[in-house]
Amino acid sequence: MTGLLEARNISKVFGAGLVHKTQTIALRDFTFSISGETPSVTAIVGESGSGKTTLVRLLLGLIAPTSGEILYRGQDLRHLPAQQRRAYLRDVQAIFQDPFEVFNPFYKVDHVLESPIRNFGLARTRQQRRDLMAEALSTVGLQPAETLGRYPHQLSGGQRQRIMVARALLLRPRLIIADEPVSMVDASLRATILNSLLKLNQEFGISLVYITHDLTTAYQISEDIIVLYRGAVAEAGDVQLVVPQPEHPYTKLLVGSIPLADPDAPWQGERALGAPTGLAPNGDSYCAFHDRCPYAMPVCVEQTPSLFRTAPHRASACFLHGDAPILPNDRIDEVFGGGRPAPDAATPFVAES
Amino acid sequence: MSEPNVLRVEGLRVHYQTPAGPVKAVDGVSFAVRPGERFGLVGESGSGKSTIALSLLRMIKPPGRVEDGSVTLDGVELLELTDEEMRRVRLARISLVAQGAMNSLNPVKRIREQIALGLREHGAAREGRAFDTFLTELLERVGLRRGVGDMFPHELSGGMKQRVCIAMAISLEPQVIVADEPTSALDVVVQWQVIDTLRRVQSELGAAVIQIGHDMGLMAHSVERIGVMYAGKLVESAAVRDLFRAPLHPYTQLLIASLPSLDGKERLQGIAGSPPSLLNPPAGCPFHPRCPFVMDVCRTTMPPPREHRPGHFAACHLYETS
Structure with a gap:
């Protein structure tokens, strides 16, 4: 099956050049694909x-992986022929964290909506162009009359971020990569932006990759989740399983650290786990979380854990679950899709390793 | 006359002058904090919360100006002190952990030099062995090893830097610590450490903390009493549990309802509309254009804050009895 966008065993290492002698492995052997068939x-x-920003930049083709490849409809992103490159630029849209930086303060906000229409020849007449912009703005809950013709500084952060959602929608992409789209937006406006993203998913069949540090919004809007820790997948699967009952000690720590808006809910932080066991690795293979983990066993400082498939729709990279069958990194997609109806028969879950 | 409050703010008004007219960042805010209490804004x-933080330390700079009101610390009117008197009050009696403080550490000076400088500037210099002992104890208080004193800021993680800033703020054992967004830009696990540290040191010192922030979840777990700001006004204040269990002001109600939880998936509810411009705030209650319960009187008259339940204040016409 050729997906829309696939990352195959990608790694990204920074440094190790003439200037920087130490290497930083920002992302390690990561595989993930978006089929584009079923909106996810x-x-x-x-x-x-954790490597999430590196991953965004890799998926957008802003940087190239050190090893592995990223495929757009089966072709390496680095060597796309001109026509495919154009299709990629239309199919895959990005929304970034800072709704203040993407606007040129000297242009009216119309500019940010007009350029994709021009670049991709979406409208033949001025009227068509205005209609397209108005339609996209209405879809994200903005009044075209109150938005067009204004300068960026006249709009709130929430409004600007919704304009970016409208802009992405104009091109009718297959995938939107949203990198912390609400972390700089006030709490009362976050829900509106997330809802407009969900609307694009539900009404226009656009897949979303939502990159965030915030487990609560991730839980509320996503079907599948990947938890990254120091460049590797710690836990992955159906969000309804992973967040309410985390298996990896790191995911437990994350969930326990969320200050929920309820003074009686537990807020434990590091106390959620207890003191690390203090085992130290000798070689280069070890679990990246061993130094903070109260459950660390000798094996955790001798080997790098692979993903263990603890249930059909979840996997954890933790030796506590070492009895479960190994899930090779490049088959991680098998645990996804549990929360939505399968378009075709999914790979059956086999209980032996 | 005994004053039960260590800090009292009365009718504070702070405006920023702009070519288009005054921006009323803080528009008549009053609150009081008891000794040792943790109060959240x-x-x-x-909404004006950071402007309040700066006003408490008399650190508002032009074009901003305190137009009116009073800030009393232990009975002393801070707004009437001379600049020199105020300089002596800062750090010693009331201190600030500024927003993004961890990024304002001097990158070319070791932590110990920066702490020593703070002491010298405020006339509490310690030398030699006495300083070493002092530094070790101070760093221990915020959960840092003694060795951190000899390090440069770039050698520390964000959470450690923020704890250094807390250490500086408590170095002269003030009665009031103002912490403006003490954990913004920190990872969620580290947020807990920093708040835990702040809570521990303030209870050891018996100092009051005024914590300023935007994260309701964080507030729910770090303070005892909360004041909710909207468009330069304090619209509600109550003990944490009362505020989350039974919020009175529609803004507070909607804000709490808009926060994502982990108890099952639900449709996220935002608050329609946007916060008003402080240059031309709407007449009456500033929340009325977004309020689902708006009445005619809300469009013309700002409701006064009133104690509708014991210790629970709200400024809303819904609870005014005619």
């Missing part, structure tokens, strides 16, 4: 240093 |  919502959750 | 961007 996948959250990729991680803290700073 | 929560609000969205532009």
Whole structure:
């Protein structure tokens, strides 16, 4: 099956040049694909240093992987012929964190909507262009009359971010990669933006990759989730399984650290786990979380855990679940899609390794 | 006359002068904080919460100006002190962990030098062995090893830098610590460590904390009493549990309802509309254009804050009895 966008065993290593002698592995052997057939919502959750920003930049073709490849409709993103490149630029849209930086303060906000219409020849007449812009703005809940003709500084962060959603919609992409789209937006406006993204998914069949550090919004809007820790997948699967009952100690720590808006809900932070066991690795293979993990066993400092498939729709890279069958990194997609009806027969779950 | 509050703010008004007219960032805010109490001021961007933080330390710079009101610390009117007197009050009696403080550490000076400088500037210099002992104890208080004193800021993680900033803020054992967004830009696990540290040191010192932020979840777990700011006004204040269990002001109600939870998936509810411009705030209650319960009186008259339940204040016409 050729998907819309596939990352195959990609790794990204920074440094190790003449200037920087130390290497930083930002992302390690990561595989993930968006079929584009069934609209999906996948959250990729991680803290700073987890590799999530590197992943966004790789998927958008802004940087190239050190190893592995990223395929757009089966072709390597680095060597797309001109026509495919154009199709890619239309099919895959991005929404970034800062709704202030993407606008040129000297242009009216219309500019940000007009350029894709021009670049892709979406409208033949001025009227068509205005209609397209008005339609896209209405879809994200903005009044065209109150939005067009204004300058960026006259709009709130929430309004600007919704304009970016409208802009992405104009091109009718197959996939929107939203990198922390609400982290700089006020709480009262976040839900509106997330809802407009969900609307694009549900009404226009656009797949979403939602990159965030915030487990609560990830839980609310996504079907599948990937938790990254220091460049590798810690846990992945159906969000309804992973967030309410995390298996990986790191995911447990993340869930326990969320200050929920309820003074009686537990807020435990590091206490959620307890003291690390203090085992130290000798070689280069070990679990990246061993130094913070109260459950660390000798094996955790001797080997790098692979993903263990603990249920049909979830997998954890933790030796606590070492009895479960190994799920090779490049078959991670098998655990996804549990929360939505399958378009065709999914790979049956086999209980032996 | 005994004053039960360590800090009292009365009718504070702070305006920023712009070519288009005054921006009323803080528009008649009153609250009081008891000794050792943790009080939170929560609000969205532009609600005036950071301006209040700066006003408490008399650090508002032009074009901003305190137009009116009073800030008393332990009975002393801060707004009437001379600049020199105020400089002596800062750090010693009331201190600030500024927003993004961890990024304002001097990159070319070791932590110990920066702490020593703070002491010197405020006339509390310690030398030699006495300083070493002092530094070790201070760093221990915020959960940092003694060795951190000899490090440069770039050698520390974000959470450690923020704890250094807390250490500086408590170095002279003030009665009031103002912490403006002390955990913004920190990872969620680290947020917990920083708040835990802040909570521990303030209870050891018996200092009051005024924590300023936008994250209702964080507030729910770090303070005892919360004030909710909207468009330069304090629209509600109550003990944390009362505020989350039974919010009175429609803005607070909608804000709490808009927060995502982990108890099952639900449709996310935002608040329609946008916060008002402070240059031309709407007449009457600033929330009326977005309020689902708006009445005629809301469009013309700002309701006064009133104690509708014991210790629970709200400024809303819904609860005014005619």
